[in-house]
Amino acid sequence: MQVAADLQKGLDVYAIREQFPILKREVKGKPLVYFDNAATSQKPQVVIDALVNYYTNYNANIHRGIHTLAEEATAAFEATRDTVQKFIGAASREEIIFTRGTTEGINLVAYTWGRQNLQAGDEVIISGMEHHSNIVPWQIICEEKNAVLKVIPVDDNGELILEEFEKLLTEKTKIVSVVHVSNALGTVNPVKQIIDAAHAKGAVVLIDGAQSSVHLDINVQEMDCDFFAFSAHKLYGPTGVGALYGKKQILEAMPVFQGGGEMIKEVTFAKTTYNDLPYKYEAGTPNIADVVAFKAALDFMTETGMKKMRDYEHELLAYATEQLEQIEGLKIIGKAREKTSLISFVIDKVHPQDVGILLDNRGIAVRTGHHCAQTLMERFCIPGTIRASFAIYNTKEEIDALVEGLKKAIKLLV
Amino acid sequence: MTIQQVEDEIVEEFSLFDSWDDKYEYIIDLGKRLAPLDDKYKIDENKVRGCQSTVWLAAEYKEDGKIYFTADSDAIIVKGLISMLIRVLSGRTPDEIINAPLTFIQRIGMTTHLAQTRSNGLLSMVKQMKNYAVAFKIKNSQLQ
Ligand SMILES: Cc1ncc(COP(=O)(O)O)c(C=O)c1O
Numbered sequence: 001m002q003v004a005a006d007l008q009k010g011l012d013v014y015a016i017r018e019q020f021p022i023l024k025r026e027v028k029g030k031p032l033v034y035f036d037n038a039a040t041s042q043k044p045q046v047v048i049d050a051l052v053n054y055y056t057n058y059n060a061n062i063h064r065g066i067h068t069l070a071e072e073a074t075a076a077f078e079a080t081r082d083t084v085q086k087f088i089g090a091a092s093r094e095e096i097i098f099t100r101g102t103t104e105g106i107n108l109v110a111y112t113w114g115r116q117n118l119q120a121g122d123e124v125i126i127s128g129m130e131h132h133s134n135i136v137p138w139q140i141i142c143e144e145k146n147a148v149l150k151v152i153p154v155d156d157n158g159e160l161i162l163e164e165f166e167k168l169l170t171e172k173t174k175i176v177s178v179v180h181v182s183n184a185l186g187t188v189n190p191v192k193q194i195i196d197a198a199h200a201k202g203a204v205v206l207i208d209g210a211q212s213s214v215h216l217d218i219n220v221q222e223m224d225c226d227f228f229a230f231s232a233h234k235l236y237g238p239t240g241v242g243a244l245y246g247k248k249q250i251l252e253a254m255p256v257f258q259g260g261g262e263m264i265k266e267v268t269f270a271k272t273t274y275n276d277l278p279y280k281y282e283a284g285t286p287n288i289a290d291v292v293a294f295k296a297a298l299d300f301m302t303e304t305g306m307k308k309m310r311d312y313e314h315e316l317l318a319y320a321t322e323q324l325e326q327i328e329g330l331k332i333i334g335k336a337r338e339k340t341s342l343i344s345f346v347i348d349k350v351h352p353q354d355v356g357i358l359l360d361n362r363g364i365a366v367r368t369g370h371h372c373a374q375t376l377m378e379r380f381c382i383p384g385t386i387r388a389s390f391a392i393y394n395t396k397e398e399i400d401a402l403v404e405g406l407k408k409a410i411k412l413l414v
Numbered sequence: 415m416t417i418q419q420v421e422d423e424i425v426e427e428f429s430l431f432d433s434w435d436d437k438y439e440y441i442i443d444l445g446k447r448l449a450p451l452d453d454k455y456k457i458d459e460n461k462v463r464g465c466q467s468t469v470w471l472a473a474e475y476k477e478d479g480k481i482y483f484t485a486d487s488d489a490i491i492v493k494g495l496i497s498m499l500i501r502v503l504s505g506r507t508p509d510e511i512i513n514a515p516l517t518f519i520q521r522i523g524m525t526t527h528l529a530q531t532r533s534n535g536l537l538s539m540v541k542q543m544k545n546y547a548v549a550f551k552i553k554n555s556q557l558q
Contacts, residue, residue: 357491384466412439
């Protein structure tokens with residue numbers, strides 16, 4: 001009964017906050033209010049401990065040594081792979097490739113799959129709300145191959161126009177690479193629909209999960225995407241590590257990415273044979289410590305409870321939206337029907353940068369600017385926005401502080 | 415007054431403020447009072463790179479042998495900072511500008527208080543002003 005009662009209860013945000021040591025610090029003499037979670041989240045003590053513990057007790061190079069430390073390090077490293085596999089619902093552990101992050105994952109696909117499968121006149125489809133890291137790799141490979149890059153337009157609410165997408169899809173479409181959740185607007189895109197439509201035309205689909213992996217339940221098999229890329233640092237994990245999921249038969253057919261140690265079976269000067277999945281794509285000594293700590297972050301989320309986190313984030317989003325909308329002259333950019341806990345906004349006659357500076361002066365960290373989505377900002381005819389993005393350790397009191405800070409800033413600036 | 419003296423003057427004015435709130439209020443006020451730049455100067459050549467906001471900076475070399483700066487920005491705090499730079503550097507000879515120490519930015523705590531990216535914008539402005547001075551100096555020496 002007690003367990004059932006606990007499950008009923010929502011997230012205990014104050015208990016969560018206790019686990020994030022950085023939240024105790026002050027900025028400019030005020031308690032830190034961290035609303036830049038879409039850029040990177042803060043780290044719980046368990047993640048910090050995992051890093052320290054690794055270097056303190058079992059640092060060694062993996063997959064090679066037969067000594068105890070190497071075995072322990074290898075076991076911890078590979079345990080993260082199993083956890084990632086479960087976390088995103090992949091069919092097998094061979095389908096999980098460790099990368100530096102989302103950016104490297106997308107580049108890996110563009111440079112291997114893209115180089116092998118794109119030909120002159122082929123088409124690649126992305127959307128009008130992509131992060132630069134899901135635009136530039138495709139531009140590079142399209143230029144190299146004389147392929148054509150097409151863009152799904154975005155409507156005034158910040159949603160993809162699916163009818164236009166259907167028109168863009170042709171027999172020439174080879175890959176569709178779209179963001180699951182927009183880092184600039186918070187829009188949750190209907191990826192299942194996009195994937196099914198693309199598959200019907202024989203195209204493969206990459207989903208940029210940089211923002212979605214922390215806010216949505218991910219199941220790559222249900223989604224049926226061919227690739228899924230995400231970064232540990234956005235989901236309470238360390239920087240410099242991420243994972244790329246790819247369907248096994250596709251990964252097996254792809255050429256290698258980088259050459260070096262780990263990714264080979266046998267090397268002679270005449271010919272090198274490559275290692276099996278997933279090692280084929282993991283050349284060189286990987287970022288072992290951060291991969292190990294990545295597991296601690298995923299375990300932290302699972303133990304905290306996905307549903308509890310989602311519910312709480314939605315509560316914060318609803319509260320912040322309601323509060324911000326009451327500020328005169330404030331306009332929310334991105335009013336999609338389905339959003340994660342992120343609000344982008346502009347204020348009449350006020351430059352986002354000025355607001356960012358004045359909020360920082362009150363210890364409140366928001367992001368201002370184009371959020372690495374310049375093409376999207378152009379779509380809304382604005383140079384940038386102010387973005388507040390919420391994590392599970394944020395509180396309604398902090399949102400009140402933001403509202404108060406904004407009102408003060410507007411009074412000074414206008 | 416020398417550049418050094420104007421810098422000292424600004425540092426003294428800032429020392430009167432107790433808090434950064436007051437300092438920002440003052441900078442914002444300076445920004446609001448800076449005369450807007452004529453639209454004809456708001457061209458790409460006059461844009462300063464390295465700023466999140468857009469900054470235009472125009473320089474004119476007059477017959478008195480001095481350089482006069484005019485500038486504008488779509489962000490007010492940046493505009494206030496420009497206003498201080500203009501107060502220090504406008505109406506000076508190229509040599510004075512090139513050799514100006516410009517320690518006031520640091521002395522009023524602006525570099526530590528503004529995040530790197532934003533003070534980079536400030537540094538870009540200073541660099542641009544000095545570049546103008548160098549350019550006018552070279553042009554002068556070629557004329558003579
Ligand atoms: C939607 C989206 N895609 C890609 C990225 C790039 O992620 P990373 O810098 O971790 O490689 C980000 C990070 O800001 C993002 O928000």
